[in-house]
Amino acid sequence: MKVHVDPERCQGHTLCSMIAPDVFQLDDIDGHSTAVFDGDVPVDLEAKATEAARSCPEQAIVIS
Amino acid sequence: MSTDADTDAERKKNKYHFDRHTPEYREHFEEITTEMLDKCPVAWSDTYGGHWVAAGHDEVFALARSAEYLSNDHDVNNERKGYKGITIPTPDVEFQGGFLEMDPPAQRHYRQALNPYLSPAAVARWTPVVDELVRACLNEHIETGRIDFVDHLANVVPAVLTLAMLGVPLKNWSLYCEAVHASVYTRHDSPEIERVRADQMTMFRDMFGQMTEIKANPRPGMIDALVRAEINGKTPPDMELLGVIALVIGGGFDTTTALTAHSLEWLSEHPAQRERLSRERDTLLDPATEEFLRFFTPAPGDARTISADCEIAGTQFKEGERLWLSWAMSNRDPSVFPHPNEIDLARTGNRHHSFGLGLHRCIGSNVARMVFKRMLTDVLDRIPDFRCDPAGAVHYETIGVIQGMQHLPATFTPGPRIGDGLDQTIARMQVICDEQRLAEPVTVRKASAEITD
Helix, strand or coil: CCEEECCCCCCCCCHHHHHCCCCEEECCCCCCEEECCCCCCCHHHHHHHHHHHHHCCCCCEEEC | CCCHHHHHHHHCCCECCCCCCCHHHHHCHHHHHHHHHHHCCEEEECHHHCEEEECCHHHHHHHHCCCCCEECCECCCCCCCCCECCCCCCCCCCCCCHHHHCCCCHHHHHHHHHHHHHCHHHHHCCHHHHHHHHHHHHHHHHCCCEEECHHHHHCHHHHHHHHHHHCCCHHHHHHHHHHHHHHHHCCCCCCCHHHHHHHHHHHHHHHHHHHHHHHHCCCCCHHHHHHCCCECCECCCHHHHHHHHHHHHHHHHHHHHHHHHHHHHHHHHCHHHHHHHHHCHHHHHHHHHHHHHHHHCCCCEEEEEECCCEEECCEEECCCCEEEEEHHHHCCCCCCCCCCCCCCCCCCCCCCCCCCCHHHCCCCHHHHHHHHHHHHHHHHHHCCCCEECCCCCEECCCCCCCCCEEECEEECCCCCCCCCCHHHHHHHHHHHHHHHCCCCCCCCCCCCCCCCC
């Protein structure tokens, strides 16, 4: 499973890193999110990553 | 042959008489919301000169993020298209409400100037200061077994912190605090309104004085960033900057107060849930905070002006029409939130709209969450058996602007003070702010505040 945060959609609500801090990192300056892993998300973090995507108010997280 | 009138009637066929400024709206909020979500998630209302109301979650989501067709502009000097900003009806005294009543690029320039003060990393630096302030607020009352959660805690901490972040002396907090809250809850026909307006003038005079001082002698804080910012390549006029400072203050004060008061009131009514939240706080505090935000939606919505003819979420809109985006009603949509009118502290998939959506997402959202969590946690630790007094609780009569509370008295088993009272603590925090230059942006100072004696 791969995750990607669409930078055009993310507005820095921060719910993703609240739910899955090991999968999403927030920029120090504007709080916008990026995915920690370029490749696959470790299997044990998949459920949290999916929950983060469900919870994103802007629906900015793409799972593939 | 169809006429414009026919087309208009067709566009506005979903009608709902919507008046969020009446006490009846507050009293019947759940019924009205259920009815609108069910029958007309986007409706035309004849109130206040006629305007659209979006209540459905999908509809609000689609609309709020259609920046190319929506304007927040409040053109107070009639220099552009005369749009009326984010308030319906337009206030008697028109005043541009900072960058929340602007469109990009100016709106973006302001946010870029303030983001390094309000990002999660920037806000986390203030946590030790907030803990000191919360502890001092409780110290003032813990030995008596009585507190007013609004007057003595939830009004105080957000106000002092906001001033600290702006670079205004902390001891001025009370001059700002009551002026802001009273301006929200006082009706325009109330005998109190003259005094409230006088307090507001005093606040604006102080704000202007601080801004002038900081222009001449820089000191860390958001005001410093604003007076030195280039917006569209030039320094903005003083009135525009005052509007921005007033936005930060208005956003920083009453909203977090409202969230905290309602949450504490609910926890008092649900002691088993309160014990569960305290016990399982490591996993429950974050989702519970989001659930309180969803359910109580302190800022219930924003207006927009349609800036070009368009069709969004199945409705045709015409340029110049006004639209109310109801975060409060979209937060109760059962298609996204199962059992929407119940509080579920562990709710998942909670994509609520309480901080708005799109490029105007509440810039202070990280401050609100942090301050709320620190106040709540300290209350749970130090006065875990609090009981709010329903007879003394005063809710705002209407919830059109802020779903707030004016008073929330409570009793509890008395406990010991830990350290100083409020005035001494505020004086001590001022020294720490100055010596450690805490109000610098996170680009200049990354380290957290250090509490020294």
